[in-house]
Amino acid sequence: MASTEIARQAGEGVRSVPLAGHVGFDSMPDQLVNKSVNRGFCFNILCVGETGLGKSTLMDTLFNTKFEGEPTQHSQPGVTLKSNTYELQESNVRLKLTVVNTVGFGDQINKEDSYKSIVEFIDTQFEAYLQEELKIKRTLHSYHDTRIHACLYFIAPTGHSLKSLDLVTMKKLDSKVNIIPIVAKSDAISKSELAKFKIKITSELVSNGVQIYQFPTDDESVAEINSTMNSHLPFAVVGSTEEVKLGNKMVKARQYPWGTVQVENENHCDFVKLREMLIRVNMEDLREQTHTRHYELYRRCKLEEMGFKDTDPDSKPFSLQETYEAKRNEFMGELQKKEEEMRQMFVQRVKEKEAELKEAEKELHDKFDRLKKLHQDEKKKLEEKKKGLDDEVNTFKQKKTAAELLLNQAQQAGGATTLKRDKERKNFF
Amino acid sequence: MIERPETAVPSIARNLEGYVGFANLPNQVYRKSVKRGFEFTLMVVGESGLGKSTLINSLFLTDLYSKDYPGPSQRVKKTVQVEQSKVLIKEGGVQLTLTIVDTPGFGDAVDNSNCWQPVINYIDSKCEDFLNAESRVNRRSMPDNRVHCCLYFIAPSGHGLKPLDIEFMKRLHDKVNVIPLIAKADTLTPEECQLFKKQIMKEIQEHKIKIYEFPDTEDDEDNRLIRKIKEKMPLAVVGSNVVVEVNGKKVRGRQYPWGVAEVENGEHCDFTVLRNMLIRTHMQDLKDVTNNVHYENYRSKKLAAVTCNGVDTSKTKGQLTKSPLAQMEEERREHVMKMKKMEAEMEQVFEMKVKEKKQKLKDSEAELERRHEQMKRNLEAQYKELEEKRRVFEEEKNNWETQQRILEQQKLDASKTMEKNKKKGKIF
Numbered sequence: 001m002a003s004t005e006i007a008r009q010a011g012e013g014v015r016s017v018p019l020a021g022h023v024g025f026d027s028m029p030d031q032l033v034n035k036s037v038n039r040g041f042c043f044n045i046l047c048v049g050e051t052g053l054g055k056s057t058l059m060d061t062l063f064n065t066k067f068e069g070e071p072t073q074h075s076q077p078g079v080t081l082k083s084n085t086y087e088l089q090e091s092n093v094r095l096k097l098t099v100v101n102t103v104g105f106g107d108q109i110n111k112e113d114s115y116k117s118i119v120e121f122i123d124t125q126f127e128a129y130l131q132e133e134l135k136i137k138r139t140l141h142s143y144h145d146t147r148i149h150a151c152l153y154f155i156a157p158t159g160h161s162l163k164s165l166d167l168v169t170m171k172k173l174d175s176k177v178n179i180i181p182i183v184a185k186s187d188a189i190s191k192s193e194l195a196k197f198k199i200k201i202t203s204e205l206v207s208n209g210v211q212i213y214q215f216p217t218d219d220e221s222v223a224e225i226n227s228t229m230n231s232h233l234p235f236a237v238v239g240s241t242e243e244v245k246l247g248n249k250m251v252k253a254r255q256y257p258w259g260t261v262q263v264e265n266e267n268h269c270d271f272v273k274l275r276e277m278l279i280r281v282n283m284e285d286l287r288e289q290t291h292t293r294h295y296e297l298y299r300r301c302k303l304e305e306m307g308f309k310d311t312d313p314d315s316k317p318f319s320l321q322e323t324y325e326a327k328r329n330e331f332m333g334e335l336q337k338k339e340e341e342m343r344q345m346f347v348q349r350v351k352e353k354e355a356e357l358k359e360a361e362k363e364l365h366d367k368f369d370r371l372k373k374l375h376q377d378e379k380k381k382l383e384e385k386k387k388g389l390d391d392e393v394n395t396f397k398q399k400k401t402a403a404e405l406l407l408n409q410a411q412q413a414g415g416a417t418t419l420k421r422d423k424e425r426k427n428f429f
Numbered sequence: 430m431i432e433r434p435e436t437a438v439p440s441i442a443r444n445l446e447g448y449v450g451f452a453n454l455p456n457q458v459y460r461k462s463v464k465r466g467f468e469f470t471l472m473v474v475g476e477s478g479l480g481k482s483t484l485i486n487s488l489f490l491t492d493l494y495s496k497d498y499p500g501p502s503q504r505v506k507k508t509v510q511v512e513q514s515k516v517l518i519k520e521g522g523v524q525l526t527l528t529i530v531d532t533p534g535f536g537d538a539v540d541n542s543n544c545w546q547p548v549i550n551y552i553d554s555k556c557e558d559f560l561n562a563e564s565r566v567n568r569r570s571m572p573d574n575r576v577h578c579c580l581y582f583i584a585p586s587g588h589g590l591k592p593l594d595i596e597f598m599k600r601l602h603d604k605v606n607v608i609p610l611i612a613k614a615d616t617l618t619p620e621e622c623q624l625f626k627k628q629i630m631k632e633i634q635e636h637k638i639k640i641y642e643f644p645d646t647e648d649d650e651d652n653r654l655i656r657k658i659k660e661k662m663p664l665a666v667v668g669s670n671v672v673v674e675v676n677g678k679k680v681r682g683r684q685y686p687w688g689v690a691e692v693e694n695g696e697h698c699d700f701t702v703l704r705n706m707l708i709r710t711h712m713q714d715l716k717d718v719t720n721n722v723h724y725e726n727y728r729s730k731k732l733a734a735v736t737c738n739g740v741d742t743s744k745t746k747g748q749l750t751k752s753p754l755a756q757m758e759e760e761r762r763e764h765v766m767k768m769k770k771m772e773a774e775m776e777q778v779f780e781m782k783v784k785e786k787k788q789k790l791k792d793s794e795a796e797l798e799r800r801h802e803q804m805k806r807n808l809e810a811q812y813k814e815l816e817e818k819r820r821v822f823e824e825e826k827n828n829w830e831t832q833q834r835i836l837e838q839q840k841l842d843a844s845k846t847m848e849k850n851k852k853k854g855k856i857f
Contacts, residue, residue: 014526016517021490024709025469026521029462031713033455041454064447085440090452096440136732141721219464280450284457296568303566335764342768346775353779357786364790368797375804382811389819396826403833410840 040094042145043283044125046177047099048118048169049154050106051076053184058152058239059099061252061263062275063088066241067099076104079117098146106165115169122148122176126298133299147295149286150213150278151177154184155201155234159193162204170210176294178213178286180278181205186236186269187254187261194236201234215277216285229277235270238263463523468573469712470513470555472530472605474548474597475582477537479612484580484668485529487681487692488704489518492670493529509534509544511551530576536593545597552576552604556727577719578641578707579605582612583663587621589628598638604723606641606715608707609633614665614698615683615690622665629663643706644714658706664699667692 047055051074060066068084083100100121105114125147132143153170155162173179181201183189189197205212212233215226240263244253252263263271278286307327473481485493493516513530530551535544555575562571579601583594598607609629611617617625633640640662643655669681669692681692692700707715 014515014517016519017491017493019490019518019520023488023490023518023520024704025467025518025525025712026523027709028467028523028525028712029459031710032462033459035713035717036458037455041451043451062449063443064445064449065443067443068441087440087442088445088449088451090445090449093452093454095451095454136729138725138729141717219460221460275450280453281457283451283454284461288461299568300566308566331761335761339768339771342772342775346779350779350782353783357783357790361790361793364794364797368801371797371801375801375808378808382808382815386811386815389815389822393822396822396829400829407836 037093039141040096042096042098043150043287044098044100044146044148046081046102046118046122046148046151047154048102048105048151048173049184050156051104053154053156054239055101055152055154055184057241058154058182058184058237060241061239061271062279063097072103074104074107076107078108079104079114081117081121096144100148111165114165115172118169119172119176122173123298126176126295127302129295130299130302147290148177149283149290151179152278153179153181155181157183157185157188157197157236159189159197161200167204167208167210170205170212171208174211175297178289178294179210180213180274181234182270182274183234183236185238187238187256189236198234198236213286213289215282222281225281226277229273232270232273235274235277237271237274238269239271466524466526468526468528469716470528470530470574470576470578471707472532472548472552472576472579473582474532474535474579475612476535476584477533479582479584480668481531481580481582481612483670484610484612484666486670487668487700488707489527491516491518509538509547511547528574541593544593545600548597549600549604552601553727556724557731559724560728560731573716573720575719575724576605577712578715579607581607581609583609583629585611585613585616585625585665587617587625589625590632595632595636595638598633598640599636602639603726606718606723607638608641609663610703611663611665613667615667617665626661626663626665641715641718643711658702661699661702664703666700666703667698668700 045059047059049055051072056067056071065086065088067086080103081100082103083098085096085098088095088097102118105118108114129143129145129147132138132140151173153166153173155166170179170181183194183197183201186194215222215230217223217227217230238254238261240252240254240261242252242254243250244255244260244262245251246253246260246262251265254261254263262268266272471485473485475481482493493514510533511530512533513528515526515528518525518527532548535548538544552575559571559573559575562568581594581598583590594609598609601607611622611625611629614622643658645652645655667683667690669683671681671684672679673682673684673689674680675682675689675691680689680694682689683692691697695701
């Protein structure tokens with residue numbers, strides 16, 4: 001909240017009352033500061049630039065320490081981001097510094113997708129914060145903030161203009177992170193060339209609509225120095241961790257046959273300006289801008305993507321609960337519909353299959369009915385034949401009996417006749 | 430106590446070989462906070478006539494309630510109201526927007542059941558406002574109107590806490606920082622005050638009331654001071670709008686025939702302790718505890734209620750660490766899995782039933798086949814039988830016929846011979 005908040009409240013009718021003595025709330029800033037110091041600070045820097053532009057060396061020089069890392073080769077197949085976190089302490093101030101390096105940036109033949117992994121990385125940190133913020137049980141006050149607070153963009157010291165890769169990348173990054181462009185290895189450019197180079201770069205950035213980070217000029221105590229520094233952007237830096245004896249002091253410098261480039265000499269390069277701006281004056285502002293501007297933008301886009309929106313100012317104020325409930329109901333409704341559909345489909349299938357099987361059953365029964373009928377017919381035929389046979393047998397029997405009877409009669413008669421004959425014969429004799 | 434758990438990111442300690450300059454960060458923070466200005470909301474609760482408004486005026490050395498802006502005590506209330514007054518005060522370049530929330534009518538009725546409800550409603554509504562502002566898609570500056578501290582005024586009976594006191598504190602101790610005060614302490618002698626304080630603390634512990642606790646610091650000096658303050662709890666205060674002269678000095682005090690009870694005299698009352706603690710040393714901590722503990726409690730309860738609608742509560746315990754959106758996502762996935770399982774099950778049941786039916790069909794087909802076979806065989810057997818019978822019959826018939834023929838032949842032969850014989854025979 002800016003001082004405009006206070007002014008607004010005063011305008012709204014919050015009356016100002018005079019105090020009749022020392023109350024003591026002027027210690028509030030100290031209370032706040034003490035708490036922050038106790039908690040410790042954290043700062044995350046992203047270094048974007050081609051391999052070999054001296055990114056790691058500059059970090060080492062800025063923070064007066066040797067950070068991890070081997071110099072990388074040019075053979076990386078894609079752009080990866082390597083991050084390292086360090087705990088630094090200066091007097092009573094503890095700083096958790098995370099340095100993220102782009103490895104392999106600018107080394108590929110086709111660099112169209114180079115910016116993608118960088119954007120993805122930045123978004124991932126935002127997403128992590130957003131998720132934490134949206135949790136039901138959250139611990140934001142002890143959350144280790146990994147969002148990138150400052151992006152140092154290393155420009156190759158060609159002396160001509162920005163490379164198209166630089167323009168494309170910076171354009172993609174300017175709405176996500178505070179970009180501070182710097183001219184790397186600027187000991188390769190002469191003073192006059194440097195002035196022209198800076199002008200060219202600035203104009204190209206403006207004409208392409210790239211928003212770089214402006215040091216804030218709204219706070220009177222630092223407005224002046226910040227606005228001066230703004231005009232020196234991009235900073236032309238030289239980094240070195242080697243020390244050279246100059247006079248009776250050891251200074252950080254790069255030794256050439258034709259002279260020694262002193263890192264901390266403001267005539268030689270803008271290193272001191274960079275350090276002043278980045279660390280000593282505006283570190284807190286960089287963190288604030290990241291949180292209130294870049295993160296808010298990300299959050300807004302993400303929530304809108306998911307279908308959330310604020311109700312218009314005339315109706316009831318936005319209720320998170322209502323939106324969640326509405327979304328949830330919609331969601332549950334969808335799921336239930338799907339469930340119903342699936343059930344219906346199954347019912348349908350069951351019906352069909354049942355019909356099929358019934359058909360088969362019917363066919364089977366038909367088949368057997370037919371067979372049965374055939375069988376009945378056969379049986380009938382058989383019966384008839386049987387009857388036929390029986391009839392024949394009966395007829396035969398009758399015939400037989402009749403014949404036998406006849407025979408008997410004949411025999412009897414024959415017997416009689418024979419007897420008669422015999423008698424006759426006998427009588428004859 | 431705010432806990433600081435270990436973060437999961439591995440970090441390497443590094444020593445600096447020279448001055449970098451980030452030790453200036455605290456100054457940057459200082460600068461920015463002054464520019465932003467500060468806010469603080471203080472709530473005072475207690476029965477009428479306990480000197481709440483006077484104390485506020487004394488604390489902030491101003492006439493918050495004056496003729497133009499009369500305090501709530503001037504107005505007679507029938508029911509408990511919750512009123513807020515907002516003022517802007519400046520000191521040493523620091524601007525503070527102070528909101529005083531008063532509760533006139535509290536405890537004044539004959540039946541005071543639920544007189545704490547308007548207070549709770551107020552506190553919750555401020556948390557709700559903040560939650561809504563925080564949850565907007567387009568977030569602008571979020572003014573913090575949450576109640577940071579609640580001063581609860583205990584009447585100086587000298588005996589102990591009243592049931593209303595206990596009830597109120599129990600209901601509010603997990604919603605807001607409660608600091609109990611003994612009001613109008615100039616009616617108690619030091620000894621009575623000591624006993625009263627002990628009694629109150631005992632009862633507070635008995636009822637497990639969580640009053641605001643001072644956090645321990647790393648500084649031993651501060652810790653000693655804090656322990657001293659803790660021993661004096663609850664603070665016995667006296668307030669005054671009137672400035673009197675004592676020993677040539679102008680002090681705020683209450684003039685009695687027997688002397689002046691000085692507000693800012695540490696031996697007369699604990700007012701200075703209260704002011705130092707509330708304003709000069711712990712104002713920020715009160716805000717932090719409100720934000721990190723009380724507000725988070727409110728928020729998690731509110732959001733848990735939203736996402737756990739209709740969900741079986743035994744499942745929700747582990748789900749509170751997710752955001753509601755992640756929750757919905759997970760529910761969606763769960764549902765998809767459930768559907769898949771259901772589908773698989775239904776499929777299985779379906780298959781099984783089909784198999785059953787088919788099997789039955791097959792069985793009945795086999796049965797019918799078998800029966801048909803049997804009948805066929807039966808029929809065939811019968812046919813065979815018939816054939817056999819016929820054969821036998823035919824044979825018999827043939828035999829008989831042959832026999833008959835033979836007989837016939839014999840007869841014929843016989844008759845022939847008889848004829849012959851007759852012809853022969855008859856001669857002699």
